[in-house]
Amino acid sequence: MMLVAKETSWQRQLSDLITDPAELLSMLNLSPGDYPVPDDILATFPLKVPRAFVSRMRPGDPLDPLLRQVLPIMEEGDDTPGFTIDPLSEADFNPQAGILHKYQGRILVLAAPHCAIHCRYCFRRHFPYDENIPGRAHWEESLKWLADRPDIREVIYSGGDPLAANDRHLAWLTKRISEIPHIRRLRIHTRTPVVIPARVNESLLTWLNDCQLQKVMVVHINHAQEIDAEVAQALQKLRNANVTLLNQSVLLKGINDNVDALEALSESLSAAGVLPYYLHMLDRVQGVAHFNVSDDRAFALMDKLKARLPGFLVPSLVREEPGETSKTRLI
Ligand SMILES: *Cc1c(COP(=O)(O)O)cnc(C)c1O
Ligand code: SF4
Numbered sequence: 001m002m003l004v005a006k007e008t009s010w011q012r013q014l015s016d017l018i019t020d021p022a023e024l025l026s027m028l029n030l031s032p033g034d035y036p037v038p039d040d041i042l043a044t045f046p047l048k049v050p051r052a053f054v055s056r057m058r059p060g061d062p063l064d065p066l067l068r069q070v071l072p073i074m075e076e077g078d079d080t081p082g083f084t085i086d087p088l089s090e091a092d093f094n095p096q097a098g099i100l101h102k103y104q105g106r107i108l109v110l111a112a113p114h115c116a117i118h119c120r121y122c123f124r125r126h127f128p129y130d131e132n133i134p135g136r137a138h139w140e141e142s143l144k145w146l147a148d149r150p151d152i153r154e155v156i157y158s159g160g161d162p163l164a165a166n167d168r169h170l171a172w173l174t175k176r177i178s179e180i181p182h183i184r185r186l187r188i189h190t191r192t193p194v195v196i197p198a199r200v201n202e203s204l205l206t207w208l209n210d211c212q213l214q215k216v217m218v219v220h221i222n223h224a225q226e227i228d229a230e231v232a233q234a235l236q237k238l239r240n241a242n243v244t245l246l247n248q249s250v251l252l253k254g255i256n257d258n259v260d261a262l263e264a265l266s267e268s269l270s271a272a273g274v275l276p277y278y279l280h281m282l283d284r285v286q287g288v289a290h291f292n293v294s295d296d297r298a299f300a301l302m303d304k305l306k307a308r309l310p311g312f313l314v315p316s317l318v319r320e321e322p323g324e325t326s327k328t329r330l331i
Pocket of ligand 1: 107
C-alpha cells in the first residue's frame with residue numbers, strides 16, 4: 001500500500017489543480033446548479049485553483065472571499081464601456097520577448113508564462129503570453145540587451161507567476177543576471193508561496209541564498225484568510241533567506257472593500273513579517289467590472305484605515321495609468 005505524503009511536492013500540487021467549477025463547489029458543500037458558469041469565458045481563462053488554497057475557504061459560503069477570487073461567474077461576460085483587452089498598453093513596452101520596460105531603472109522579466117492559480121480579476125488575463133515564452137537562445141539575447149543598459153538597476157521577475165517556473169531555470173537566470181555589474185536588486189512578484197506554500201522548498205531557498213543581489217519578494221495577498229500556518233511558515237523561510245517581504249493587493253468589491261477586512265489584512269501581514277506595499281485600484285480589463293470599487297469609496301476606506309493603523313501598515317493606494325512614469329499614488 002502506498003502511503004500518502006502529507007506534504008506533496010509543489011509540482012504535484014501544480015499538476016493537481018482544481019479546474020472544474022462543479023468539483024470546487026461540491027468540495028465546499030455548495031450546489032453547482034445554483035452557480036452558473038460562463039462556458040465561453042471558462043474556455044479562454046479557465047478555472048485554476050490549488051487544493052491548498054481551497055482548504056482555506058469556508059464551506060457553505062458562496063461569498064467566501066477566497067472563493068470569489070477564483071470562481072468564474074456570469075458577470076465576467078458583461079461588456080462594460082472602459083474595460084478593455086489591454087488597458088495598460090503593455091504591448092507598447094515589450095522591447096524583447098519576455099521583457100517589459102516601462103519605468104526608469106527597473107524592468108519586468110516575464111519569467112514564466114503561467115500561474116498556479118487563475119485570479120478572476122487578473123489584468124493580464126488577455127496578455128499574449130504565447131508570444132512571450134522565450135527559450136534559452138532568447139534569454140541570451142535578453143541578457144545581452146540588459147548588459148547594455150547600465151541605467152537598469154533592478155530586475156523584477158513577473159509573469160504569469162515567476163515561481164511557477166522550475167528552480168533549474170530560475171537559478172540559471174538569476175546567476176546570469178547577478179553577473180551583470182549594474183544590477184543591484186532582484187525583485188520577485190509572486191502569488192505561488194501563498195497559494196502553494198510547499199513551493200518554498202530547499203531548491204528555491206538554495207538559489208535565493210546563493211544570490212548576492214538585494215532580494216525583495218512582493219507576495220500578492222488580498223485577504224487575511226489567505227494566510228494560514230503553512231503560509232506563515234513559508235514566509236518565515238523566505239525571511240531567513242534574507243528576502244525582504246512586501247505585499248500588494250487589489251481592492252476588490254465583495255472581497256476586501258471594507259475597512260475591517262483591510263485592517264485584518266495589514267495586521268495578519270505584519271504578524272507574518274510582511275509589510276503592505278501597494279493597494280491597487282482594479283485595472284480596467286474586460287470581464288472584471290463587477291470587482292470595481294469607485295475612487296470615492298476607495299478614498300473613504302483609506303481614511304478609515306489610516307485612522308486605525310500605524311503608518312507603516314497602511315499600503316499606498318495606487319493606480320496604473322498608461323503613459324505615466326510610475327504608478328500613480330492616489331493616497
Ligand atoms: C508595476 C511595475 C513596475 C514596478 O513598479 P514599482 O512602483 O517600482 O513597484 C515595473 N515595471 C512595470 C511594467 C510595472 O507594471
Ligand atoms: S497570480 Fe497574478 S498574474 Fe497570475 S492570474 Fe493571479 S493576478 Fe494574474
